[in-house]
Amino acid sequence: MASQAKLQIAAILFADVKGYSTGLTSRRRQRYHEVTDPEIARILDSYQPLTKKPTGDGVVASFADTRPAANCALELSTYYRNLDWHELELPRLEIRFALHCGSTSVGPNPISGQQDL
Numbered sequence: 001m002a003s004q005a006k007l008q009i010a011a012i013l014f015a016d017v018k019g020y021s022t023g024l025t026s027r028r029r030q031r032y033h034e035v036t037d038p039e040i041a042r043i044l045d046s047y048q049p050l051t052k053k054p055t056g057d058g059v060v061a062s063f064a065d066t067r068p069a070a071n072c073a074l075e076l077s078t079y080y081r082n083l084d085w086h087e088l089e090l091p092r093l094e095i096r097f098a099l100h101c102g103s104t105s106v107g108p109n110p111i112s113g114q115q116d117l
Contacts, residue, residue: 005107010050011069012117014098015076016058023091035088039079047072050106051115058095062117066101073097 024032040059044052047068049061063069076095085092109116 005105007103007105008064009102010062010064010104010106010117011066011099011101012104013061013063013069013073014058014100015060015073016055016096018094018096019091020057020093023093028090031088032090032093035090036083040076043075043079044072046075051117053116060117062104062106066099069099069101073099 020029020032037054044059044061047063049063049068049072052059052061061069061072063072077097080093080095104117106115106117108114
């Protein structure tokens, strides 16, 4: 991987859902993913991430610039805030974010073949 990876500046968005591990039964987790995963993928893709990786209750995505990373976080936050949790029969969940910008190596993951950090 090191020979094919290239060093570049990237903005990395970390997101996870507060209360996911302690507040959801397996049935509710399944319902949560059925509802949110397609929209989270659509939002991420609209900001053209360099890489994206689900983490169970969250996602790690990298971007070529800080602006799309921050705008993506804002749109994801709005999506969560506007969800009708009662209609979905889920407890209200909050999404947390962290953004980091710096040098990283981006290249194909030797196992998945996908672009990775």
